[in-house]
Amino acid sequence: MSDAEVTAEVPPTPDPSDVLALNALLSADERALQQRIRDFTDQRIKPNIARWYDDAVFPLELAPELGELGVLGMHLEGYGCPGRSAVEYGLAAMELEAGDSGIRTFVSVQGSLAMTAIHKWGSEDQKQEWLPRMAAGEVIGCFALTEPTAGSDPSSMTTFARRDGSGDSAGWVLDGAKRWIGLASVAGVMVVWAKTDDGVRGFLVPAGTPGVTATPIAQKLSMRASIQCDVVFDGVRLGPEAMLPAALGLRGPFTCLNEARYGIVWGAMGAARDSYEAALAYSQDRLQFAKPLAGYQLTQEKLVNMLLEIQKGTMLAFYLGRLKDERKLRPEQISLGKLNNVREAIKIAREARSILGGNGITLDYSPLRHAANLESVRTYEGTDEVHMLVLGQHITGLGAFR
16 A cells, blocks of 8 residues: 555544644533633634734723633632633633633633632632622632732732731731732732731732722733732721631642643643644735745744644643643642743744734734733743742752742
8 A cells, every 4th residue: 555545544634723633632511612712712802802902901891701601710619600620721711812811811810819719718708708709700809919029939028917906806907019910900809918927818808998009000011901900008907807717828829829820831822823823824825936935845844843832732731631630730740831831832922923024013913912921921820930940849859949
C-alpha cells in the first residue's frame, strides 16, 4: 500500500485549531457547554470588544447576562451556584478569554476569588446573604489582597484591622490601602484581607461603608475593558459579623488564588487560539506577490509553531482539570500550568500580530489586544518568577523566596 493510499484512509481533521481532536476528550455535556459559551462570546463580546477596549470601559450590563449563562461561581455548590465541574469551568474560561481577558477576569474575580472566599470561609449567614445574588450577577464582588508595596509577598501587607470593643460584640476598625483591585469601584461587597493581632483575617465590606474610597486606575495599556482600582480604608468601622470566621492566615487568600490560577491555565489558551485563528484567516485572504500569505513557507512555519503550543497547552489544561475534578490537583501543578500557558500565549499573540503586518496594530484584529492583556495576566495571580520559585522549591526541596 502506498503512502498516498494510507493517508487517504485517514479523514482530515475539520478544525484547523484542533488537529489532535482534543474535543474527543470531552463528554457530550462538556462540548455542549463549551459551544454555548463560545456562542455567547461570538454574539456578545467579539462584536463589541474593540469599542469597550478603546473606550476603556467594562460593560456592566454583562454581569447579569453572565449570571444567566451560569459562569459566575460555576464551580461552587449550593446557594444558587451552578455546581459545575472543574473542566467545565475551564472550558468557560477558555471561551470567554477568546473574547477578551478582561471579561474572563471579571468571571474569575467574581467566582474564583470573591465567591470562593465567602463559600469556603464565610458563615452561613454570609453565604446566604451574598452568594445567590453574586451567582446571578446582581451583586459584583472584589478581592482586596494586593497592596502598593505588597504584591508577590502578601505577608508584608500593612492593612490592619484592630479590635473595636470587647467580648462577642466587639467590632473592627480597618485602616490601610490596596492596589490593582479588580472591580472595586463597582463592587457591592469587598473581600478584604488584613493583618490583625491574631494573624491575617478576611472581612466583608459592603458598598457604601464609610471610610472606603475606590479609585479606578487610569491610562492603562492592558486590560482596558476591565476595572482595576486603588482602594483606601480610613478608619472603616465593621461589625463582628464582617469577619470571615473560618479564614485564618494566608491559607485563606491563597486557596482562592489557586482557584483563579487554575482558570488562567485555560483562559490563556483561549486568547492564544483566537490570535492564531485571526492570523490564519488573514493569511489565507491576504495576497502578497499574487499569492496568499498562507502559501509561503515562513508563514506556515509561524502558524504551525503557534498550533503546536496551543495544542500542548490545551492538553495540559485538560489534564489539570481532570486532576482537579478527582481532587488530586496540587499547587505546584497549577503553577506549572499558569507559567507555561500564559508565557506561550503571549508568544503566540505576538507571532500572530506579525502575520497581520501593519493591520495588526489596529483593533480590527485581536492578537495585539490579546498580547497586551496577557501582560497583565502574566503578572497577576503570581508572576513568572513566583511560579518558577514554587516549582523550584518543589523539585529541589529548597525555598529560594528570600
